[in-house]
Amino acid sequence: xxxDNKFRILIIDDELPxxxxxxxxxEGEFTLHLxxxxxxxxAAAAATKPDVILLDLGLPxxxxxxxxxxxREWSAVPIIVLxxxxxxxxxxxxxxxxxxxxxxxxxGVGELQARIRAALRRTLQQTPxxxxxxxxxxxxxxxxxxTCQGVEISLTPTEYDILRLLVTHAGKVLTHNQILKQxxxxxxxxxxxxxxxxxxxxxxxxxxxxxxxxHIITEPGVGYRLRIAS
Amino acid sequence: xxxxxxxxxxPGAVALVALASLACELVRPHLVPTNMVMAYLLVVVVAxxxxxxxxxxxxAFLSVVAFDxxxxxxxxxxxxxxxxxxITFFALFIVGVVISTLVAKIQEKIDLxxxxxxxxxxxxxxxxxxxxxxxxxxxxxALQRAVLKNxxxxxxxxxxxxGSLEQLPCNDSFELDDDGEAIARWVMQSGRLAGxxxxxxxxxxxxxxxxxxxxxxxxxxxxxxxxxTMAGDLRLIEAFAGQAAMALERIQFSRQAExxxxxxxxxxxxxxxxxxxxxxxxxxxxxxxxxLDSLKESGQWFDTEKRQTMLSIAADEAxxxxxxxxxxxxxTRLEAGALSPHLQECEVDELxxxxxxxxxxxAGDHRIVTLVAPNLPPLLADLTLxxxxxxxxxxxxxKYSPSSAEITLAARCEGSEVVxxxxxSGPGIPASDEQRIFDKFYRVTVPEQSSGTGLGLSIAKxxxxxxxxxxxxxxxxxxxxxxxxxxxxxxxxxxREETT
Numbered sequence: 265x266x267x268d269n270k271f272r273i274l275i276i277d278d279e280l281p282x283x284x285x286x287x288x289x290x291e292g293e294f295t296l297h298l299x300x301x302x303x304x305x306x307a308a309a310a311a312t313k314p315d316v317i318l319l320d321l322g323l324p325x326x327x328x329x330x331x332x333x334x335x336r337e338w339s340a341v342p343i344i345v346l347x348x349x350x351x352x353x354x355x356x357x358x359x360x361x362x363x364x365x366x367x368x369x370x371x372g373v374g375e376l377q378a379r380i381r382a383a384l385r386r387t388l389q390q391t392p393x394x395x396x397x398x399x400x401x402x403x404x405x406x407x408x409x410x411t412c413q414g415v416e417i418s419l420t421p422t423e424y425d426i427l428r429l430l431v432t433h434a435g436k437v438l439t440h441n442q443i444l445k446q447x448x449x450x451x452x453x454x455x456x457x458x459x460x461x462x463x464x465x466x467x468x469x470x471x472x473x474x475x476x477x478x479h480i481i482t483e484p485g486v487g488y489r490l491r492i493a494s
Numbered sequence: 495x496x497x498x499x500x501x502x503x504x505p506g507a508v509a510l511v512a513l514a515s516l517a518c519e520l521v522r523p524h525l526v527p528t529n530m531v532m533a534y535l536l537v538v539v540v541a542x543x544x545x546x547x548x549x550x551x552x553x554a555f556l557s558v559v560a561f562d563x564x565x566x567x568x569x570x571x572x573x574x575x576x577x578x579x580x581i582t583f584f585a586l587f588i589v590g591v592v593i594s595t596l597v598a599k600i601q602e603k604i605d606l607x608x609x610x611x612x613x614x615x616x617x618x619x620x621x622x623x624x625x626x627x628x629x630x631x632x633x634x635x636a637l638q639r640a641v642l643k644n645x646x647x648x649x650x651x652x653x654x655x656x657g658s659l660e661q662l663p664c665n666d667s668f669e670l671d672d673d674g675e676a677i678a679r680w681v682m683q684s685g686r687l688a689g690x691x692x693x694x695x696x697x698x699x700x701x702x703x704x705x706x707x708x709x710x711x712x713x714x715x716x717x718x719x720x721x722x723t724m725a726g727d728l729r730l731i732e733a734f735a736g737q738a739a740m741a742l743e744r745i746q747f748s749r750q751a752e753x754x755x756x757x758x759x760x761x762x763x764x765x766x767x768x769x770x771x772x773x774x775x776x777x778x779x780x781x782x783x784x785x786l787d788s789l790k791e792s793g794q795w796f797d798t799e800k801r802q803t804m805l806s807i808a809a810d811e812a813x814x815x816x817x818x819x820x821x822x823x824x825x826t827r828l829e830a831g832a833l834s835p836h837l838q839e840c841e842v843d844e845l846x847x848x849x850x851x852x853x854x855x856x857a858g859d860h861r862i863v864t865l866v867a868p869n870l871p872p873l874l875a876d877l878t879l880x881x882x883x884x885x886x887x888x889x890x891x892x893k894y895s896p897s898s899a900e901i902t903l904a905a906r907c908e909g910s911e912v913v914x915x916x917x918x919s920g921p922g923i924p925a926s927d928e929q930r931i932f933d934k935f936y937r938v939t940v941p942e943q944s945s946g947t948g949l950g951l952s953i954a955k956x957x958x959x960x961x962x963x964x965x966x967x968x969x970x971x972x973x974x975x976x977x978x979x980x981x982x983x984x985x986x987x988x989x990r991e992e993t994t
Binding site: 456460475485 | 812851864
């Protein structure tokens with residue numbers, strides 16, 4: 265945080281109208297730094313030490329994914345990807361390369377602000393809250409206790425591991441590979457059906473209606489996200 | 495010429511004369527020699543009918559000799575005691591020759607007529623087969639049959655395509671060597687007959703016949719058979735070629751007509767597409783830029799509430815524009831074949847959840863009711879695409895439903911298929927349009943509703959079909975439209991589900 269008590273945001277986008285638009289909606293709340301291509305973005309990331317980076321994937325000089333990887337080599341700063349590319353492969357590539365979140369252009373202002381705040385919240389809170397409450401779901405990480413509508417739910421160790429992972433990244437999309445790697449290990453990367461079956465079982469235990477999930481949301485082709493109910 | 499197996503040619507002539515002589519010998523005690531001439535005349539007639547002209551003349555000659563030697567005194571000598579017999583000999587010979595000639599001519603005419611009838615008949619049969627032909631292969635088969643039946647020859651059909659000849663793959667054909675191909679090319683260029691029994695390339699093994707449409711050679715028939723039958727029936731073969739030419743021409747014309755019709759259709763479609771795209775892209779922009787302009791120029795004249803209303807209208811239109819561009823992109827990907835499903839196992843539950851999650855914000859006061867059968871087998875599908883398809887179906891249902899109406903999204907298993915259906919209570923569709931509803935830019939005309947792009951259902955159909963499924967639409971008896979999607983369940987995914 266800088267002297268005037270505002271978080272710093274670095275915006276890397278080659279489109280001037282988009283930079284101006286982001287500047288207009290964000291400059292009241294945050295201190296902004298702007299970069300118009302990949303190389304100046306990398307330099308600015310090192311120089312300004314931002315708290316959040318908003319990164320466009322379609323940069324003229326460097327591919328956005330490349331910028332992402334280079335920043336990740338030395339920094340864990342939250343990076344939110346903004347892109348017109350709506351193909352799931354691109355999303356997965358960005359998330360697997362270390363992006364914290366992904367927003368497809370055009371996006372709503374409220375949506376962007378919420379994602380920035382969520383990213384900031386996750387970085388500030390190094391050790392996760394031991395108690396997660398969202399709607400009718402409560403997860404007490406310290407006790408390994410899960411209750412739904414006040415009733416304690418019994419989960420298999422794997423189901424609990426998945427839920428714990430989602431809880432510690434609540435609000436953020438986790439790709440299939442990220443979950444498989446963390447819960448089962450690298451050897452399971454090519455077995456997405458293991459994850460699918462476990463998510464399905466988990467939903468049956470914590471969702472009132474599995475065809476209208478309120479907690480574990482599928483991001484088609486990308487992964488899963490635990491919704492934080494307001 | 496026909497000839498009976500018993501009396502054939504010149505031996506037959508000798509045998510007939512011997513027979514006549516034997517008969518005369520038997521009745522010799524009761525007859526004067528002059529009357530025996532009748533018996534000899536009889537066998538000359540038989541010879542003329544049965545053996546042909548030359549054996550008949552031989553018969554006449556032998557009859558004279560036999561009559562002289564056997565019955566005219568002095569017997570067993572060529573000498574003649576009574577010179578009157580010389581007149582008998584002369585008359586017997588002349589009458590024999592005249593009868594032979596006349597009978598042979600008649601026989602020839604009969605044979606010709608029979609031959610003619612056979613040709614007419616085979617041409618008729620070929621014409622009948624050719625007129626029933628719907629493609630070039632049918633023509634080749636009909637020709638093959640005709641050639642085999644009438645000439646006992648095998649046929650190869652070479653089709654002219656952009657100046658070169660291509661062999662039609664047909665059963666029971668033979669290979670053409672390099673020389674044969676060169677001759678075929680010559681026939682194509684010159685438009686003349688060639689090969690065995692003709693003036694050009696007479697030493698070739700086959701007969702090459704051009705099939706001409708006007709002065710243009712459209713195909714070349716190559717016949718493999720005996721030289722004599724083919725040379726004798728050249729006119730028949732050419733008649734076959736003429737019939738084949740007409741059939742080929744007919745098929746070519748009908749193909750051209752079909753192509754022209756498709757081209758015209760495509761043209762109309764493209765026109766409709768352009769009109770629709772420009773309309774759908776511009777309409778939201780009118781509102782958006784109108785709102786922005788008025789706020790920029792004279793924003794201070796509007797109160798907060800008014801400004802909010804204008805802005806939310808503009809925002810809605812921007813959302814619509816974004817969805818339309820998305821649909822256009824989907825459509826383009828579908829048509830470019832770039833949309834290849836990335837198949838993975840997924841739960842029907844999950845699919846429905848994703849679709850409802852994506853559409854919920856647009857549902858307004860409509861209620862989406864889900865009826866999902868328990869324990870459905872997982873689908874092998876591209877979840878993203880299938881979600882998009884389902885969203886498009888729901889979007890369509892929302893658009894055409896009266897406000898606060900119920901939309902039912904149901905899923906069940908039927909045999910080896912998962913059946914997902916979306917039922918609304920809108921106006922349905924005209925009965926004749928149950929298939930057209932999935933055409934690009936098809937829209938049911940509903941007054942005051944123009945927000946559809948006419949692309950959604952067509953995209954959904956493309957996606958469902960890319961998954962090996964089917965999609966149909968019917969009007970519900972209680973009113974509204976029922977769209978049914980059937981997706982195949984992979985048998986092994988079902989097995990795996992049971993073991994996990």
